[in-house]
Amino acid sequence: MSQHTERTKQLMAADRRHVWHPFTQMQAWEEEDFPVIEAAEGCWLVDTDGQRYLDGISALWCNVHGHRVPQIDHAVIEQLGRVAHSTLLGMASAPSIELAERLAALAARELSPELSRVFYSDAGATAVEVALKMAFQYQRQRGNPERTRFAALGSAYHGDTIGSVSIGGIEVMHGVFDPLRFEVLRLPSPHCYRCPLELSRSDCALACADRAAAILTEHAASLAGVVVEPLVQGAAGIIVHPQGYLARIAETCRELDLLLVADEVATGFGRTGTFFACSQEGVTPDLLCLAKGLSGGYLPLAATLATEQVYEAFLGSLTSGRTFFHGHTFTGNPLGCAAALASLDLLEGGVMAALPDKVARLERLLAAQVEPLAHVGQVRQKGTMVGIELVADRSTHEPFPSEQRLGHQVVVEARRRGVVIRPLGDVVVLMPALAMADDELELLVRTTAEAITAITEA
Numbered sequence: 001m002s003q004h005t006e007r008t009k010q011l012m013a014a015d016r017r018h019v020w021h022p023f024t025q026m027q028a029w030e031e032e033d034f035p036v037i038e039a040a041e042g043c044w045l046v047d048t049d050g051q052r053y054l055d056g057i058s059a060l061w062c063n064v065h066g067h068r069v070p071q072i073d074h075a076v077i078e079q080l081g082r083v084a085h086s087t088l089l090g091m092a093s094a095p096s097i098e099l100a101e102r103l104a105a106l107a108a109r110e111l112s113p114e115l116s117r118v119f120y121s122d123a124g125a126t127a128v129e130v131a132l133k134m135a136f137q138y139q140r141q142r143g144n145p146e147r148t149r150f151a152a153l154g155s156a157y158h159g160d161t162i163g164s165v166s167i168g169g170i171e172v173m174h175g176v177f178d179p180l181r182f183e184v185l186r187l188p189s190p191h192c193y194r195c196p197l198e199l200s201r202s203d204c205a206l207a208c209a210d211r212a213a214a215i216l217t218e219h220a221a222s223l224a225g226v227v228v229e230p231l232v233q234g235a236a237g238i239i240v241h242p243q244g245y246l247a248r249i250a251e252t253c254r255e256l257d258l259l260l261v262a263d264e265v266a267t268g269f270g271r272t273g274t275f276f277a278c279s280q281e282g283v284t285p286d287l288l289c290l291a292k293g294l295s296g297g298y299l300p301l302a303a304t305l306a307t308e309q310v311y312e313a314f315l316g317s318l319t320s321g322r323t324f325f326h327g328h329t330f331t332g333n334p335l336g337c338a339a340a341l342a343s344l345d346l347l348e349g350g351v352m353a354a355l356p357d358k359v360a361r362l363e364r365l366l367a368a369q370v371e372p373l374a375h376v377g378q379v380r381q382k383g384t385m386v387g388i389e390l391v392a393d394r395s396t397h398e399p400f401p402s403e404q405r406l407g408h409q410v411v412v413e414a415r416r417r418g419v420v421i422r423p424l425g426d427v428v429v430l431m432p433a434l435a436m437a438d439d440e441l442e443l444l445v446r447t448t449a450e451a452i453t454a455i456t457e458a
């Protein structure tokens with residue numbers, strides 16, 4: 001493990017002295033071996049020792065086509081030859097205009113022509129933050145100033161700014177900030193493997209959606225909107241919602257005149273098998289949050305799409321107070337927009353068409369190699385999003401003691417075998433690039449199965 005070159009040792013030492021890693025207990029990091037990535041090729045990452053790793057998580061869920069994709073590299077280099085950054089305050093830029101047009105056309109085709117207004121920011125959290133502020137201000141300007149609250153799902157994850165953390169529902173991440181969080185109406189997460197209503201999927205008739213509708217109805221007068229990760233709650237542990245749940249929530253929102261905010265930061269751009277998750281249940285949100293895969297995973301770029309109806313509520317005279325006072329320095333960054341345009345060309349130029357075969361292959365591999373393992377409780381898959389839940393006992397779903405950090409151990413073992421995956425507690429997450437080659441998918445699943453066996457059956 002520690003056959004590092006001198007240069008790698010120096011970089012690792014400097015990292016330990018100066019870099020504060022996200023979501024990381026830095027005291028434990030001191031003891032850990034970690035790769036220092038310096039290059040990549042296709043779906044492979046290369047570290048400073050020349051070791052190669054198959055990137056099984058798309059550089060944290062964003063890299064749609066793999067790394068150093070010639071078409072995207074070219075688009076960014078071309079844009080660099082023109083301008084790297086200019087502002088959208090008081091002026092416009094060609095790439096941000098072209099991308100907005102493209103996103104609106106895509107939304108029109110996949111969801112609804114109503115979703116025609118694009119507000120840029122630079123991260124998933126900011127895309128959600130923008131949606132929250134838009135929804136809040138929209139209700140005021142429509143004469144509903146008492147509609148100030150939001151409803152969100154249990155175990156929700158929407159990013160790490162205070163607004164996103166407020167609607168988040170993962171206690172271990174968000175609980176410490178309780179005094180800073182605004183109050184949120186919580187709907188039970190529709191997690192069938194650990195059903196909050198203790199029902200079973202075969203005969204529950206979506207009781208969780210009835211429960212959600214009842215809660216929303218009771219509180220509708222004080223609610224601005226409902227925020228959901230459609231179809232799959234990613235950071236909660238790749239919780240795949242039962243079919244029909246999203247459509248029911250959307251229907252309830254329509255009936256109660258609540259804005260539906262779809263956080264497709266993780267699910268967008270093909271992840272769930274379709275361009276957007278919402279289209280699988282025929283749902284059009286009022287606000288649609290996009291980030292991660294938007295730029296093909298190349299650059300920090302995000303967008304919040306709003307319907308014409310939301311947009312119109314912000315129009316008025318200069319003194320009407322209806323202006324949306326929100327913006328980021330790098331709003332609509334031209335490099336990010338150029339990368340996004342090239343990524344969309346690839347998605348529409350064949351990647352989406354090839355996706356159903358990839359997804360089916362992934363499903364077959366998981367069924368054959370991972371599902372039978374003694375300590376795999378459930379394999380959850382939607383498109384190329386995969387969560388493998390490790391349990392001490394398959395019949396009772398009893399988890400392993402969390403201090404054993406089984407998920408973490410599996411991930412370290414997989415990396416030793418040349419594959420990068422990530423844990424969410426004891427859920428092992430695979431999130432391959434949509435364009436990952438068949439033999440690489442096979443290697444990803446085989447190595448994951450071997451690592452799980454090595455750790456849980458040791």
Ligand SMILES: *Cc1c(COP(=O)(O)O)cnc(C)c1O
Nearest residue numbers: 123124125157158159234265266
């Ligand atoms: C990753 C993620 C975010 C946050 O995105 P950042 O770019 O990390 O701020 C928000 N919502 C969902 C569903 C995500 O998966």
